[in-house]
Amino acid sequence: xxxxxxxxxxxxxxxxxLFALGFNLVFGVHKIMNLAHGAVFMIGAFAGLFTVNxxxxxxxxxxxxxxxxxxxxxxxxxxxxxxxxxxxEAEFAFLIGSIGVDMILVNIAxxxxxxxxxxxPFGIVxxxxxxxxxxxxxxxxxxxxxxxxxxxxxxxxxxxxxxxGRQVRAxxxxxxxxxxxxxxxxxxxxxxxxxxxxxAGIAGVLIGLAxxxxxxxxxxxxxxxxxxxxxxxxxxxxxxxxxxxxALGMVQTVAAVYLPVGLSDLIVYSLLFLVLLVRPNGFxxxxxxxxxxxxx
Amino acid sequence: xxxxxxxxxLLDLLLINAGFALSQYVVLRAGVFSIATPGIVAIGAYTAAxxxxxxxxxxWGAAAAATAAGLIVGYALSIPLARLRGPYxxxxxxxxxxxxxxxAFYAEPLTGGAPGIDNIPKQVSxxxxxxxxxxxxxxxxxxxxxxxxxxxxxxxxxxxxAASLGISIWFHHALAFALSGAIGGLFGALQAGYVYAIExxxxxxxxxxxxxxxxxLGGRRSVWGPIAGAAIMTTLPELGRSLADNRLLVNGLLLTxxxxxxxxxxxxxxxxxxxxRNDRAARDQASLKIQKTAQP
Numbered sequence: 001x002x003x004x005x006x007x008x009x010x011x012x013x014x015x016x017x018l019f020a021l022g023f024n025l026v027f028g029v030h031k032i033m034n035l036a037h038g039a040v041f042m043i044g045a046f047a048g049l050f051t052v053n054x055x056x057x058x059x060x061x062x063x064x065x066x067x068x069x070x071x072x073x074x075x076x077x078x079x080x081x082x083x084x085x086x087x088x089e090a091e092f093a094f095l096i097g098s099i100g101v102d103m104i105l106v107n108i109a110x111x112x113x114x115x116x117x118x119x120x121p122f123g124i125v126x127x128x129x130x131x132x133x134x135x136x137x138x139x140x141x142x143x144x145x146x147x148x149x150x151x152x153x154x155x156x157x158x159x160x161x162x163x164x165g166r167q168v169r170a171x172x173x174x175x176x177x178x179x180x181x182x183x184x185x186x187x188x189x190x191x192x193x194x195x196x197x198x199x200a201g202i203a204g205v206l207i208g209l210a211x212x213x214x215x216x217x218x219x220x221x222x223x224x225x226x227x228x229x230x231x232x233x234x235x236x237x238x239x240x241x242x243x244x245x246x247a248l249g250m251v252q253t254v255a256a257v258y259l260p261v262g263l264s265d266l267i268v269y270s271l272l273f274l275v276l277l278v279r280p281n282g283f284x285x286x287x288x289x290x291x292x293x294x295x296x
Numbered sequence: 297x298x299x300x301x302x303x304x305x306l307l308d309l310l311l312i313n314a315g316f317a318l319s320q321y322v323v324l325r326a327g328v329f330s331i332a333t334p335g336i337v338a339i340g341a342y343t344a345a346x347x348x349x350x351x352x353x354x355x356w357g358a359a360a361a362a363t364a365a366g367l368i369v370g371y372a373l374s375i376p377l378a379r380l381r382g383p384y385x386x387x388x389x390x391x392x393x394x395x396x397x398x399x400a401f402y403a404e405p406l407t408g409g410a411p412g413i414d415n416i417p418k419q420v421s422x423x424x425x426x427x428x429x430x431x432x433x434x435x436x437x438x439x440x441x442x443x444x445x446x447x448x449x450x451x452x453x454x455x456x457x458a459a460s461l462g463i464s465i466w467f468h469h470a471l472a473f474a475l476s477g478a479i480g481g482l483f484g485a486l487q488a489g490y491v492y493a494i495e496x497x498x499x500x501x502x503x504x505x506x507x508x509x510x511x512x513l514g515g516r517r518s519v520w521g522p523i524a525g526a527a528i529m530t531t532l533p534e535l536g537r538s539l540a541d542n543r544l545l546v547n548g549l550l551l552t553x554x555x556x557x558x559x560x561x562x563x564x565x566x567x568x569x570x571x572x573r574n575d576r577a578a579r580d581q582a583s584l585k586i587q588k589t590a591q592p
Contacts, residue, residue, distance in 0.1 A: 033383050083556045091382050092329065096512050096555045099505050103548025110544070220501050224394060227387050262402035269395040276388045277376045 004135055005254050011141045013249020014148040015210065019203040019222055020229035020241040021155060022073075022196030028236020029172040029192050031091065035098040036076055037200055037226060038219030039105035044069035044201025045208040045218065046109060049118055058124055062147070065201040073197025076101050077189055102219070109216035117215040120208060144206050151199060152242060158195075159238070168192060172236065228272050233284050240284030304422055308490065310530040311425040315483030316503070317510040317522035318432050319476045324516045326472035327452035329385045332373055333507055335393035336477045338400060338499035340366045340484025345413040345494050346406070355419040355489045362485035363478050370477020374470040393504060400496035412495030413488075420489040428486060429523075432479055436519045448472065449517070509551045515561025524563050 023037045047068040051061035080101055084093040125143065129136040159165035170178035171188045179185055207222070208214040229248055233240025248268070255264035275283075316337060323330045340362035347353040347361060373392060377385055400407045407413070439445050447468055450458040459465055488494050506529055514525025528550070533543040558565040 033386075080552055080556065087559055089559070093555050093559060095383065095386065096508070097552050099508065100548040100550075100552030100555065103505065103544040103551065107542055107544035107548065111542070224390075224501075227390065231387060260402075262398060265398035266395065266402055269391045269398055272391040273376075273388055273395065276380060276384060276391070280380060280384055 002254070005257055006250055007135050007137070008141075009250035009253030010246060011144050011249070012210065012253055013246035014145055015203050015206050016222075016225055016229060016249050017242040017245025018148050018151055018199050018206070020226050020233070020245050021152065021238060022199035022203075023226045024230055024233065024236060024238060024241040025155075025199075026192055026196045027230065028238075029168055030081075030189065032081055032094045033091075033098070034073075034076070034081075034196070035095060035223065036101040036105060037073075037098075037196070038223030039102045039109075040069050040072050040076075040197050040219075041200040041204040041207075041222055042109055042214075042216065042219035043072055043105055044197075044204030045214045046112065046118075046204075047201065048205035048208060049120060049214055052120055052124060058143075062202060062205055065205045066198040067201075069201025069204065070194040070198035072105075073193040073200070074190055077193040082189075106216055106219065113214075113216055115216065117213050119212050119214070125209065140209055144210060147202060147206060151202060155195065155199070155238070164191060228268060231272055231275055231280075234281050237284040243284065306531065306534060308422050308425055310527055311422070311429050312483060312487050312490065313506070313510065313530050314429055314523045314526040315425075315432065315479065315486065316507045317514070317526040318429075318436065318519070319480035319483065320507045321511045321516065321519070321522040322436065322476040322479065323472050324511055325452060326448040326469060327455060328377075328469050328472055329382055330373070330377065330389045330473065330476070331386055331504055331508060332370070332389040332392050332473075333476065333480050334499045334503045335389070335396040336366045336369055336480035337484035337487070337503075338393075338396050338496070339369055340481030341488040341494050341499075342400065342407055342413070342484075343481070344485030345416050345488040348419070348489060349413055349416045355424075355485070358489065359482060359485040362481040362488075364481070366481020366484065367474050367478040370480070371470060371474040373477070374473035377473070378466050378469060390504075393499070397496050397499055400499075407496070410496065412493060414493035416488055416492055416494070418490065418492055420486050425486060425490070428482065432482075433519055433523070440519060444468075444471075452516075506547070509547055512561060513550060513554055515564030515567075517560070517564045518567060521561050521563040525561065528562075 019037075019041060023034065026032050026034050026037075044065040048061040048065035051064045052058065056064075076098070080097045081094060084090060084097050087093050125138075125140045127138065127140075129138045130142075131137075157165075159168060167178065167183045168188050168191060170181065170183055171185060175185060178188075203222075204218075207218070225248060229241055229244040232248070233242075233244035252264055252268070255267070259267075316333060319336070320331070320333045323332075343365045344355075344358035344362040347358040348355065373389070377388055380388055400412075401410055403409075439448075447458070447463050450461065450463060451465065451468060455465060510525035510529045511522045512525070513528055514523065515521030529547060532546060532550075533540045539546055554561065560568055
């Protein structure tokens with residue numbers, strides 16, 4: 001029973017990790033806290049749903065959602081973050097600008113969906129579970145885990161084994177030094193935002209499938225979990241994001257079964273507050289990053 | 297007279313929102329990126345609602361208690377938050393807001409859980425709200441005229457410079473937190489005494505974004521900024537049906553455009569332009585005089 005719950009939590013946590021990876025990538029590389037990430041995730045889920053409703057298979061939906069959300073994030077970068085970058089209080093302005101983008105996207109989704117909760121058509125994924133080592137594993141869970149592992153591995157390969165990834169890491173270390181060494185920062189911004197949006201889009205479709213509900217409000221709770229994962233895992237740490245995402249998924253799922261309703265949120269948010277005070281750079285964060293986080 | 301009656305509910309809503317915006321404005325003006333206002337408002341509202349609905353205490357006692365509660369919570373928050381900066385302060389206070397909401401959901405015997413508290417006797421009139429907003433504006437604009445106002449300005453513009461001038465960052469940030477908490481608690485109580493029923497959901501992300509948006513829209517320096525911002529945010533959706541249906545879209549667009557093109561906000565932006573024009577006029581006059589005297 002506990003093992004089954006832990007496994008279910010692991011699957012949910014894998015999607016959290018996917019969501020948080022994109023959020024953390026943009027924050028780690030550019031110090032931009034993109035509050036519109038939850039809305040991009042929600043738009044990804046809608047894009048996937050429309051593809052499926054148009055009669056296309058699931059893999060096409062995943063690809064379409066990826067491209068849609070990726071381009072949406074890039075457009076946000078071009079229209080909102082780029083003009084704000086030269087201002088004096090850029091960190092503050094990024095937050096406000098992205099809240100504005102979030103409101104706009106939520107409103108569009110609200111109008112498109114007529115404020116209803118939409119569902120994927122039944123039977124798009126086979127429902128008969130496999131039984132393995134006493135665990136019931138549904139094909140959907142296999143698809144989710146497969147997609148998440150593939151995306152995380154592709155991101156790790158991209159960042160650490162390609163020349164583009166080296167440029168991204170150079171900008172994350174020191175943007176000015178990277179420019180001096182001939183890195184074109186605009187292309188790096190384009191890449192990180194596209195990847196971040198694309199990961200959010202895939203996560204949106206997977207969450208839409210896993211809970212079988214897609215609505216215009218679905219971005220907000222994931223945005224809040226994204227914060228929790230970002231802080232627990234440490235800023236800009238992708239390993240931290242994956243670990244914290246998996247842990248959060250498991251803790252939430254197990255807590256939902258064994259603790260009274262509502263208590264798990266209390267615990268998660270007080271934990272977040274405490275970790276910020278005790279170890280503001282998280283459990284996997286770079287100790288040098290401390291200076292950017294806390295005073296003294 | 298009928299004009300006033302027809303728009304009275306709108307005016308009341310505007311005044312309550314202006315109070316929340318003022319609470320948010322106090323911290324932002326002092327250079328603290330705290331978004332704890334909705335949480336403190338919720339604490340004030342619940343304190344007052346429990347006293348009024350369950351113990352029959354009048355609004356005077358309830359409002360005083362809620363103000364004191366807000367002040368204490370605001371001050372208590374400032375102690376741990378003094379360590380963090382910028383976006384991390386924002387995340388920590390966001391965790392605080394979520395914690396308060398989760399607590400209101402969970403502690404059912406005290407807070408009534410998800411349905412909240414109803415049957416609160418209505419004891420707040422338009423005149424009362426007007427007096428409270430006027431008193432708050434008076435106090436805050438008096439502060440702006442004194443040394444304390446200059447200190448807040450210095451802290452917002454550059455903390456390092458302020459510290460090098462012998463200003464205690466910790467003390468003044470704690471002061472801003474406590475002041476913001478007291479205002480938030482007061483207007484939480486007034487809201488509870490005005491709307492008959494309160495529930496946890498109304499203090500969530502939506503309130504956070506509208507309050508923050510009001511301050512950004514109006515401006516963070518002059519005390520009239522948040523009032524103008526709250527007035528715009530409250531009345532704009534009432535102007536037309538299509539505006540009301542797309543409330544989020546309109547607010548989001550406004551917020552994004554303002555932060556990109558008028559980062560000081562409407563009131564401060566206009567004040568700045570006026571000052572600059574006066575400066576230029578004075579300079580032109582001065583150079584004219586020099587030219588005249590130079591000619592034989």
